[in-house]
Every structure is written in structure tokens, then in C-alpha cells.
Amino acid sequence: MNLNEFLNKYKDQYPQPAVEYIVNNFGKVLPLNNPDILNQVYDALGMFKDRNPYLAYLKLLEQHFDISSNILEIGGGFYPAFATHVRDRQLQTRKGTITVYDKMLVTQDLPHMKLVKQDFKIQDSVSPYDLLVGILPCDATTLIIKKANEENKNFFIVLCNCTHFSRQYLMFNRPTLENWRKYIKEVFDSTKKDNEEMLVLDSPTEYTNYKVLIKKQKN
Numbered sequence: 192m193n194l195n196e197f198l199n200k201y202k203d204q205y206p207q208p209a210v211e212y213i214v215n216n217f218g219k220v221l222p223l224n225n226p227d228i229l230n231q232v233y234d235a236l237g238m239f240k241d242r243n244p245y246l247a248y249l250k251l252l253e254q255h256f257d258i259s260s261n262i263l264e265i266g267g268g269f270y271p272a273f274a275t276h277v278r279d280r281q282l283q284t285r286k287g288t289i290t291v292y293d294k295m296l297v298t299q300d301l302p303h304m305k306l307v308k309q310d311f312k313i314q315d316s317v318s319p320y321d322l323l324v325g326i327l328p329c330d331a332t333t334l335i336i337k338k339a340n341e342e343n344k345n346f347f348i349v350l351c352n353c354t355h356f357s358r359q360y361l362m363f364n365r366p367t368l369e370n371w372r373k374y375i376k377e378v379f380d381s382t383k384k385d386n387e388e389m390l391v392l393d394s395p396t397e398y399t400n401y402k403v404l405i406k407k408q409k410n
């Protein structure tokens with residue numbers, strides 16, 4: 192598929208400014224730290240070759256978790272690039288499911304995955320899933336941590352470097368990256384069970400500096 196074919200298929204589902212952004216910026220910053228909207232298109236068009244951030248995250252995920260499980264990705268993006276790789280691995284093992292929530296999804300019709308064009312909400316249950324995943328999930332970061340802690344689930348989160356504080360936190364703290372990472376740790380600590388811990392790993396790629404957060408319960 193090339194960009195024209197991709198846009199012919201999906202452009203009506205993107206907001207118009209997003210289509211203009213893709214057309215105007217396509218190909219210009221590859222393969223560095225692109226905005227996710229472009230990364231998803233580059234991935235769908237197979238342009239990353241051996242420097243694919245989604246595959247790097249998947250490799251790290253597989254070092255910690257069984258991919259053949261029921262996975263919920265919250266904040267999959269316009270085009271759910273990461274989930275397509277999870278799906279492809281699950282097809283190899285013939286086990287596991289992948290469900291994606293994002294109200295910005297431009298398709299709900301990709302094979303072997305469930306795509307839900309809605310925000311995941313704090314009152315929604317995560318009980319059908321074994322693992323919660325967020326790849327740069329912005330506002331959904333704290334929601335993933337709280338839901339996993341509330342319903343005793345594991346999580347794998349590639350943490351955004353843009354910040355998403357509660358208003359209350361901002362009354363007393365500056366919105367720095369350092370404070371954002373501290374804030375996330377506080378959200379985890381204040382909602383976890385006594386024996387639970389969160390691993391904070393460095394990025395698995397050399398071209399991004401996102402932290403990766405992992406909660407893995409002992410069986």
C-alpha cells in the first residue's frame with residue numbers, strides 16, 4: 192500500500208486537519224521521533240524497516256508477558272499500529288485476543304482484532320482481559336494504572352513525555368517531565384495493593400527516551 196491508497200481507504204474517518212497534517216509532513220522526519228499520527232501511517236505502509244518503534248515495544252512486552260493472552264490496548268490511535276503487530280504474533284501462536292479502544296479510530300474493520308471506537312472509561316470493567324497496554328496513552332495513562340490496580344491486572348505502558356496531570360496536582364507543582372514521572376509513581380503507589388510493584392524501564396529504542404512502566408503480578 193502507498194500513501195494515496197492508505198488515504199483513499201481511511202481519509203474520510205480522519206478529522207480533515209489530520210489528513211492535511213499527514214499530507215504536508217509525510218516522509219519528512221522519518222525515522223526519528225515522529226508524532227504518533229505519522230508513525231501509524233509509516234507502520235501501516237511498512238516504512239520503518241528495521242527501526243520500527245512498535246516492534247521494539249512488542250519485543251519488550253514479550254520479554255515480560257505471554258502474548259497469547261487477552262490483551263486490552265487503551266489509546267490505540269487513529270490507525271491501531273501496535274495492535275496489528277500483537278495480532279500478527281497471536282496469529283502465529285494461534286492464541287490470544289487483542290481489543291483496542293480509542294474514539295479516534297479510523298477503522299473498526301481489521302481482521303482478528305476487536306476495535307471499539309470509544310474512550311475507555313473509569314467505570315468500564317477490565318475483567319475480560321489479562322493485560323492492559325498503553326502505547327503513549329496520554330490522558331488514559333492514569334486510568335490504565337488505576338483500573339489495573341483496582342481489578343488486579345498487569346499493565347505495560349510506554350509513558351508519554353507530554354504531561355497529563357490532575358488539576359489538583361498542578362495547583363502545587365510545575366508541569367515538568369520529572370514531575371510527570373513522579374506523579375505517575377504516586378498514582379500507582381496510592382492505588383496498588385501492598386505487595387505490588389511497578390518496574391520503570393528505559394526505552395527499548397535508541398531514538399526515543401520514553402520510560403516503560405510494567406506491573407507484573409506474581410502468580
Ligand SMILES: C[S@@+](CC[C@H](N)C(=O)[O-])C[C@H]1O[C@@H](n2cnc3c(N)ncnc32)[C@H](O)[C@@H]1O
Nearest residue numbers: 227266267268292293310311326327328329331
Ligand atoms: C499519543 S496517542 C498514541 C496513539 C498510539 N498508541 C500510538 O502510539 O501510535 C494517544 C491516544 O490515546 C487516546 N486516548 C486518550 N484517552 C483515552 C481513553 N480514555 N480511552 C481510549 N483512548 C484514549 C487518544 O484518543 C489518542 O489517540
